[in-house]
Amino acid sequence: MLVCFATQSACANNNDRSNANIDEQKNLPLVQKNAFTSENFITFGGKTIPSVTVGWESYGNLNAAKDNVILITHYFTGNSHAAGKYQLSDTTAGYWNDIIGPGKAIDTDRFYVISVDSLANLGVHDPNVITTGPASINPATGKPYGLDFPVVTIRDFVNVQKQLLTSLGISKLYAVVGPSMGSMQALDWAIAYPEWVERMISVIGAGEADAWTSANLEHWASPIKLDKHWQQGNYYDSQPPVDGLVASLMLITQDALYPDFFNQVGEQIGFSTSETGPLEDIRQTPSIVNWLKKRAQARAETMDANHLLYLVRACQLYVAGHQGDLKNALQKVQAKTLFLPAATDLLLMPYNVEKTHQLLLDSGKDSQLKILPGTLGHLEGVTGISKHAELINSFLNK
């Protein structure tokens, strides 16, 4: 097992709990991706994966009592790069850099913040992602698993995280915090291992994949399965189903945003219903479609289509606690909980966690809910997070 907390140039060994370097000028942690391996990992579905390896990052220092740990669980298209940069020349920082860092809402001067790449991570070809999934080599055949990779669930992501944390001597989480698919992991943590979790923040989250959500997720899988290059997932020796993956990512982006965002982009790129190309030729598409496609094509370069199918399935199978009945599962929660759905979210609408929050209140639990204002849709909880920093900070001081 490789464990690194180190500077950009050095990877320390397992016993080196040195802090990530801080670029004081930019108040930005410089971080490095580490790897954690679990042998003979048994999935929630009862299958054994001979070896799983996932990447992880950390920000801040683990204290002596090891009780200042905040776990960040990432969203569907994300990975463990939640904050900081790998090097100063990086054009972007981790996705929640606005709220994770020295003096920020999730204060790395106080907390040891850690984040882990999911199994079947979508960005498997991103050099900064380490994951195990259908694109990984199946040791039994020496070839990529493809659809022979077992179905994995949100609980499996949680269990990998727990093994990593345990390997670091950690047995308690000051908080677990995550957006979207990360919220699923956060709430499942609070039920699966209640004695671990003191605080749980679900951002743009869900208590379960209800029928609407389960059906809605399937539309993300459909374009991939329709791509002639998909070939039931056996495309690793041939051309991958890029067109299907791109169409899927286009839909995911649409689902994650609200009309305002698209209409602002439309203004910027000069979109008009009176464009001559789409009127003259059915094969041409409106400029806003071309914009969306170009964006998806760029993102698709580091992604794997089968991994997307596995993440869709993990989310479809999600019910917090993974024991069927949400109400009973929530009885186990010991953590203080905070739910932050977004008012304009079209993907995981507020009603979903409102129900979960109410079930917790009905059971006498300490739960709060605040609907995030804003017009960013689902992404109010990711790209729009800076506006809501104070809410998160206040809860962490509870």
Added chain:
Amino acid sequence: MLVCFATQSACANNNDRSNANIDEQKNLPLVQKNAFTSENFITFGGKTIPSVTVGWESYGNLNAAKDNVILITHYFTGNSHAAGKYQLSDTTAGYWNDIIGPGKAIDTDRFYVISVDSLANLGVHDPNVITTGPASINPATGKPYGLDFPVVTIRDFVNVQKQLLTSLGISKLYAVVGPSMGSMQALDWAIAYPEWVERMISVIGAGEADAWTSANLEHWASPIKLDKHWQQGNYYDSQPPVDGLVASLMLITQDALYPDFFNQVGEQIGFSTSETGPLEDIRQTPSIVNWLKKRAQARAETMDANHLLYLVRACQLYVAGHQGDLKNALQKVQAKTLFLPAATDLLLMPYNVEKTHQLLLDSGKDSQLKILPGTLGHLEGVTGISKHAELINSFLNK
């Protein structure tokens, strides 16, 4: 040109303005599909189609002054069967039968109600649909047009309707009323031919396909284009792209409904996140997905995939007035207008017609807007229409 208003058994000639028979017991008009042909139809895009033929239906009697006409314009997956039955044994009536008929909100004892199949109508293989589109024979080649069929617009649907009405001696509409894509035609009518239109009701409608809507519509086209059987639209001599069409229809149904509907279906069919099939095998899908797919497969049987692409494009190119600038176009409106968006509509959200309504008010026009309550989503304006009958009836008496 075949013009029929007749009973189920007889088709009268062009001069026979006899009323449709009424099944008094059920208060249900018995209707028949008629056909109207226009030669050398010139599209909004400037292309000539040698011959277009569309189906149409009517309910009620045309009065001597020919000033009691209400035109009903249909939605994306619909056709001119807005009310009544073709024969008493039909399992369902026309989609707005709850509000069209003797003594109903759109009272056929008073009004002559007429509805016309769109060009490139989706249900081209439905024996009760008559349309011209990419599946029609191109007289120049003797084979289906495929993608050689010209792009058609909402304005073209309007112009075909106007030709039909003119052929019947009609030159004024007491009202034009339509849901969804039908609302686009209704509002375009009021701008294109303002002297014709006295009242316009836009139900679950839009003033224009803004960038968000244009991009959103493209996801309906994507699965078809990805289907290996699509072959750039040249599939009429081989296997059609049924899987792509089914995936598209699944998404359309999802977009047209609200979570409550899916979750009620989920309860009825015993959907659960703990189903063993999807956990054990990535190739299996949750029961709610299977339900959605089965429904789409049944609908796909009478539909054509290329026609769907053309309807997507017609909607993508829509801006009321088809002159680019909506604000200026709306200056032409002479009709009293009523906008009825649905509160839970995820497809054409209320903001769209709220903007249009405000522009009309700002120009001193007589416009009303009422947001339909209910949890049916977009379909609040179709399957849920009976709840809103009084609103429509009141406006028609204005």
